[in-house]
Amino acid sequence: NAAEKGGYEHFMLKEMYEQPKTVRDTLSPRIKDGKIEIEELGMTDEEIRAINRIHIVACGSAYHTGVTAKYVFEGMARIPVEVDLASEFRYRNPILDENDLVIIISQSGETADSLAALREAKSQEIKTLGIVNVIGSSIAREADKVMYTWAGPEIAVATTKAYSAQLIAQYLLAIKFAAARGRITDQEVEEYLGDLKKLPDQIELLLSNQTKIQKFANRYIAAKDVFFIGRGIDYAISMEGSLKLKEISYVHSEAYAAGELKHGTISLIEDGTLVVAVATQEDLYKKTVSNMVEVKTRGAFVMAVTNEGNIDIEKAADYVIYIPLTNKYFTNSLAIIPLQLFGYYVSVGKGCDVDKPRNLAKSVTVE
Numbered sequence: 001n002a003a004e005k006g007g008y009e010h011f012m013l014k015e016m017y018e019q020p021k022t023v024r025d026t027l028s029p030r031i032k033d034g035k036i037e038i039e040e041l042g043m044t045d046e047e048i049r050a051i052n053r054i055h056i057v058a059c060g061s062a063y064h065t066g067v068t069a070k071y072v073f074e075g076m077a078r079i080p081v082e083v084d085l086a087s088e089f090r091y092r093n094p095i096l097d098e099n100d101l102v103i104i105i106s107q108s109g110e111t112a113d114s115l116a117a118l119r120e121a122k123s124q125e126i127k128t129l130g131i132v133n134v135i136g137s138s139i140a141r142e143a144d145k146v147m148y149t150w151a152g153p154e155i156a157v158a159t160t161k162a163y164s165a166q167l168i169a170q171y172l173l174a175i176k177f178a179a180a181r182g183r184i185t186d187q188e189v190e191e192y193l194g195d196l197k198k199l200p201d202q203i204e205l206l207l208s209n210q211t212k213i214q215k216f217a218n219r220y221i222a223a224k225d226v227f228f229i230g231r232g233i234d235y236a237i238s239m240e241g242s243l244k245l246k247e248i249s250y251v252h253s254e255a256y257a258a259g260e261l262k263h264g265t266i267s268l269i270e271d272g273t274l275v276v277a278v279a280t281q282e283d284l285y286k287k288t289v290s291n292m293v294e295v296k297t298r299g300a301f302v303m304a305v306t307n308e309g310n311i312d313i314e315k316a317a318d319y320v321i322y323i324p325l326t327n328k329y330f331t332n333s334l335a336i337i338p339l340q341l342f343g344y345y346v347s348v349g350k351g352c353d354v355d356k357p358r359n360l361a362k363s364v365t366v367e
């Protein structure tokens, strides 16, 4: 009812607006005197140094946070990471080593495939860590260790605030692991934490742009296909942006690694096709811009999401959304906000059931 939605038209909108708080709540209990303390991890620095490989296993949006975290763990801590969809992991007889760490990510803590993946890892006596939102849920109870995302109850089927909290939990782990393994200095830790602490206000700022995105979204309620492209972390952001749009608005959308376009997808570009290009990774910026030019030349309408200051992108894009500056590892937390709003407003514009899209369930407890 209206009271539960706190004055918002939908739970999804309310939950998007809760993201600054969610991020703050997931961060602050784990930062003490300028250091990261994740007591619930129960691992000494020596044990962290002994980690051989990390396996991140999840479904849906939680999986997308894992795809992002792979870049962060590998980039910062130089620990090899494999990311698996839980439904694949459980049946592929995964090769696990006793020094591996299996991280299961789940908002509900009840997703059948994620729970089965956890049990598979445990049956091989591998250390497991759950990143879970629902306290006392099955995954929270069965994982060796649990790190809670303090997002509070999430009602809308399409996740927003739990997704944002899952990202934060993994950034914290990555920084902690990188420091314990001597990959980053105390000063770098301080800088990363400084950037993380700025995220809530930056998210707030992006949310305040909603009218602009709503206007843009209204032009696309009749779209048949939308493509999301990006490289590296921007590819992971594209996957989530694409899922948000399709699951609630029923507009067909796909995410592609921008460099893969020319191996097939580019043949689908027609006059007016919307291509959303995410370009927050400065080292890959030029490459993505050249892909934008490729699709624009073939008639695409290009909407770019990039960092503040990259105004030259306006030559290659028809519409640009700028995100405030942050560390390259954390851009997902900002770039996803306009993409969530875009999916939301296309859905609202089409008159879809935003909070309860057809055929979908909030928590998939059957295989």
Ligand code: G6P
Binding pocket: 059, 060, 061, 062, 105, 106, 107, 108, 109, 110, 111, 114, 157, 158, 159, 360, 361, 362, 363, 364
């Ligand atoms: C469902 C939800 C998604 C969610 C996925 C994984 O499909 O609709 O929003 O990402 O399950 O759920 P979990 O609770 O394990 O994070």
